[in-house]
Amino acid sequence: MSSSSTHHPDDLAARREAGLERGANIGFNLDPVTGDGSLIDTPGVRSPLVLNNRSFHEVTDIVCGYAENRAPRWWLPVFMAAFTLAQIGGLFILYLVITGIGSWGMNNAVDWAWDITNFVFWIGIGHAGTLISAVLCLLKQKWRTAVNRSAEAMTIFAVVCAATFPGIHIGRQWMAWMLPPIPNANGIWPNFRSPLLWDVFAISTYGTVSLLFWYMGMIPDLAALRDRAQMRLLKDPERPVLTPLIPIRIDMIRAKVYGLLSLGWRFSSRHWHRYEAAYLILAGISTPLVLSVHSIVSFDFATSVLPGWHTTIFPPYFVAGAIFGGFAMVLLLMIPLRELLPNFKDLLTLRHLENMAKILLATGSMVGFAYSMEFFIAWYGGSDPEVYAFINRATGPYWWAYWTMITCNVLSPQLFWMKRMRQSPAVIFLVSCLVTIGMWFERFVIIVTSLHRAYIPAEWHMFHPTLVDIMIFAGSFGIFITLFLIFMRVIPVFAMAELKAVMPQASPHHHDDHHDHAAHAATGGAH
Numbered sequence: 001m002s003s004s005s006t007h008h009p010d011d012l013a014a015r016r017e018a019g020l021e022r023g024a025n026i027g028f029n030l031d032p033v034t035g036d037g038s039l040i041d042t043p044g045v046r047s048p049l050v051l052n053n054r055s056f057h058e059v060t061d062i063v064c065g066y067a068e069n070r071a072p073r074w075w076l077p078v079f080m081a082a083f084t085l086a087q088i089g090g091l092f093i094l095y096l097v098i099t100g101i102g103s104w105g106m107n108n109a110v111d112w113a114w115d116i117t118n119f120v121f122w123i124g125i126g127h128a129g130t131l132i133s134a135v136l137c138l139l140k141q142k143w144r145t146a147v148n149r150s151a152e153a154m155t156i157f158a159v160v161c162a163a164t165f166p167g168i169h170i171g172r173q174w175m176a177w178m179l180p181p182i183p184n185a186n187g188i189w190p191n192f193r194s195p196l197l198w199d200v201f202a203i204s205t206y207g208t209v210s211l212l213f214w215y216m217g218m219i220p221d222l223a224a225l226r227d228r229a230q231m232r233l234l235k236d237p238e239r240p241v242l243t244p245l246i247p248i249r250i251d252m253i254r255a256k257v258y259g260l261l262s263l264g265w266r267f268s269s270r271h272w273h274r275y276e277a278a279y280l281i282l283a284g285i286s287t288p289l290v291l292s293v294h295s296i297v298s299f300d301f302a303t304s305v306l307p308g309w310h311t312t313i314f315p316p317y318f319v320a321g322a323i324f325g326g327f328a329m330v331l332l333l334m335i336p337l338r339e340l341l342p343n344f345k346d347l348l349t350l351r352h353l354e355n356m357a358k359i360l361l362a363t364g365s366m367v368g369f370a371y372s373m374e375f376f377i378a379w380y381g382g383s384d385p386e387v388y389a390f391i392n393r394a395t396g397p398y399w400w401a402y403w404t405m406i407t408c409n410v411l412s413p414q415l416f417w418m419k420r421m422r423q424s425p426a427v428i429f430l431v432s433c434l435v436t437i438g439m440w441f442e443r444f445v446i447i448v449t450s451l452h453r454a455y456i457p458a459e460w461h462m463f464h465p466t467l468v469d470i471m472i473f474a475g476s477f478g479i480f481i482t483l484f485l486i487f488m489r490v491i492p493v494f495a496m497a498e499l500k501a502v503m504p505q506a507s508p509h510h511h512d513d514h515h516d517h518a519a520h521a522a523t524g525g526a527h
Contacts, residue, residue, distance in 0.1 A: 036048070036052075039351060047349070048504070049142060049146065049349065049499075050347060050349075051346040051347075051349055054346060059347070059499055059500060060496055063347070063494045063499070064228055064492060066341060066488060067225065067490055067491060067492060068228070072341070074340060078485065079485045079486075082478050082481035082485060085474055085477065088478070089472050089474060089475005089479065090475060092468050092471040092475060093168055093472055095468065096168055097173055100171065101168075104465075104466060105463055105465045105466045109454070109460060109461035109463075110448055110452050110462075112451060113447060113448055113465070115165045115469075116443075116447055117440065117447050118161075118165050118472075120297055120318075120447075121325070121443050122165070123162045123297055124322035124325045125154065125161075125162075125322075125325055126156075126159045126162065126206075127293070127326040128154070128322075128323055128325075129151035129156075129158075131323055131326065132144050132330070133152050133214075134213065134284075134286035134287045135290060137280075138284065145495060145502055146352050147334060147348065148498070149214075149217065149218070149492065150330065150333060150487075152213065152217065153214065153483075153484065153487045153491070154326075154329060154333060154484065156207070158326075159210065161476040161477075161479055162203065163203060164476060166200075179197070180200060180204075195300045195303055198296045199296065199300065202296040202297065203293065205293075209286050209289055210286065210289075212282060213286050216275070216278055217279060219263060219265050220262075220265060220267070220496070221491070221492045221495065221496050222261045223262035223265035223267065224496060225258045226254070226258035229251040229252075229254035233251050290319070290323075294322045295315035295316075295319060297318060298314035298318035299314075299315075301447075306454060307383070307385040307386045307388065307389035307455070308389035308390065308446065308450030309450050310386075311377060313373055313377060317370040320370065321367050321442060323363050324360065324364055324366075324367055324409070325439035327359050327360055328433075328435035328436050328439070329432070331353070331357075331429065331432040332429065335432070337493070338425065339425075347494055353425055357416045357421075357423075360413050360431065361413050361416040361422070364409060364412075364414075364435070367409050367410065368406075371406065385455060389449070389453070392453055393445055393449045398445065398449045401441050401444055401445050402445050402449070404438065405441040405442045408435060408438025408439075409435060412438070415431060416431070
């Protein structure tokens, strides 16, 4: 038995801080579920964020290998399926442009429906990436390092999907350039009092800052991929060419492309100093954007006088819901990758999943509180149409959508009160699926149920989606998955520098076991 196991946890932590105890051994074999220390709950002992006592070199090989090695067998079929779905969605968008938005199921009563539902849904998905990267960075949460790169990528791809819907919703898509305030010969300016114009500014700002934040974090890793490609070219100049007809080696293309994207990064201390300062500044800029963007999206509804929309609870309600749905999508992407890619479990541990499950529980409870407060506010306001709007949501023709939303968003995350449930990847994946479905229905319920029975009963009408509605939404998922699959094949899915910073070897007091074992073997165990 290791001598460390005989000490009290507080004593172990003190010895580790003093450099008298090896950090890599602390906490191992202490949790009964995994035995690897990832779920250790002992006070004063931190669970490892990288398992199997990996060295820096092994982490680099594992992470770069996802982009450098041959794609797994499942990748191409999944990519082709997603790409085909995206193409089908593109064809239906083309049909929409040719025929007009009358091909959607909207009518005089429900003039916002499926498209705005999808727009708000995708904007919400994009929120978790910036939250994980920026907010958790400022809060010094080390567990973010395993998921921030993928979450940031998810943000960019979700914003791309979200921006599609306002672009095709305007009817005359060739006039979309008039959305931003560009001077023109007709002297026509956008309506600055319209929340829809606020969306243009909010989303373009959010997308730009998120893209810069994502790219800034990738520069050191892109330089690592560049250097590895150059080293392979020097070591083995006879490596296979791209095709017999095109005598260009893949590593040569990689060296050129990654070299261009890495902006001359040379791993110098000056580069690291400026990188960390710029990254922190972008994190500071991005953090208020998380709160502002979805608040502005909620103004689309809150500034109206329609029953069910005209409420001040919408900004915090939408922000909590966006984080809720965004984290669910992160888990939907990461849990399958954890099972399908080799060594992924060493870098994304059960502790990471459990932490995100706790956030799902917290934000799901916030969303459930908001749902109940809506009824209270309607009753307390004394407005009969407002009271009717919420009763109609729960008992009217769209009751099934409302109760699907409640079941998925409020009830399913309650499983995470039980430790066994929030430590099970299968349960977390299932709940994440339900939450994603529930968050889409939340937007559907808000938009459609308030419109289909507004103030004048003569205008009451039901909404039924058409095939064009459904296929464009399905196509947006195809675009999202296609972009994510390309991302994981060309860019490291983990931020390697940040990942190494949370490893025990990064501590100046760390005792290098690998070095010890090598030296022990070299001397034949003489020392």
